[in-house]
Amino acid sequence: MEHKVVDINIVPDHVFLHSVQTISEAVMAMAGTGAMKTDYKTYNLVLAVDEIVSNIYRHGLKNSKGDFLINLKYFINDDKVRVEIREGAPEYTPPTTYDEKMVLEKYCGIGLHLVRTLMDEYKYYFEKESKTNVVMISLNI
Amino acid sequence: MFDDLLKITVKDERRYILVSLVGIIDNNTYLDFVKRCTPLVNKKNVIINFQELKYISSTGIGVLLKLTSLSKMKGYRVVICALREPIIRIIKLIKMDKLFMIEESMEDAIDLINSDYKKKKK
Secondary structure, X not given: OOEEEEEEEEOOOOOHHHHHHHHHHHHHHHHOOOHHHHHHHHHHHHHHHHHHHHHHHHHHHHHOOOOOOEEEEXXXXXXXXXXXXXXXXXXXXXXXXXXXXXXXXXXOOHHHXXXXXXXXXXXXXXXXXXXXXXXXXXXXX | OOOOOEEEEEEEOOOEEEEEEEEEEOOOOHHHHHHHHHHHHOOOEEEEEEEEEEEEOHHHHXXXXXXXXXXXXXXXXXXXXXXXXXXXXXXXXXXXXXXXXXXXXXXXXXXXXXXXXXXXXX
16 A cells, blocks of 8 residues: 655755755655665665756746745655656656657756666656646656 | 765876866756866866766766767867766666766776877877
């Protein structure tokens, strides 16, 4: 059975990586992974959430007005940590494939490639009623 | 896990410039990395010591790609060395290790630059 263990709104500023670290480390500890496994899996989780929030900060935030908050929810069950990242920037379409040419010519697209490689699941959808972008990632532990 | 921002020290040697990084490269620190290193790769071979770098996000990897490409255009090399386990693991996972010149230690990176120099002299 899945349990929600964190539900927090963050401002995507320069201190958010520290928040993501602290939360992810605590969640991985709660999930009860072995010490060796926790180290690299926690690193992967921190990096994946950092990439997603940084992308929102760089691309979503510039089109938004007023206070901008990102909602992070962490869920754990016996064999998985799942994170939902929700924000109200305009709807977007994430690329579905890794474009190496784009990476080598424009040095972009690496973040999403990292997220898809490091996580066991990545999903994006737009909730029409609440006008919310939702990214869901999960990591098997 | 990560307590520092980014500290960059630069040492100009005869055949190369040594850049040592301490801390993290993420969305907030990568611009310092760009500003400090871009002029260097136009002048000489550059060795970037990653020994004290704890974390790098995609923005940092993008900067490394750019620096490598700029340096090639000028006929120089960017060699990155002494990468910590999580960083080298991630670079290999996304198959970017082939795009960079990576050496295990700073001594190996210096040897590489020196052997290049000797070959060119011949």
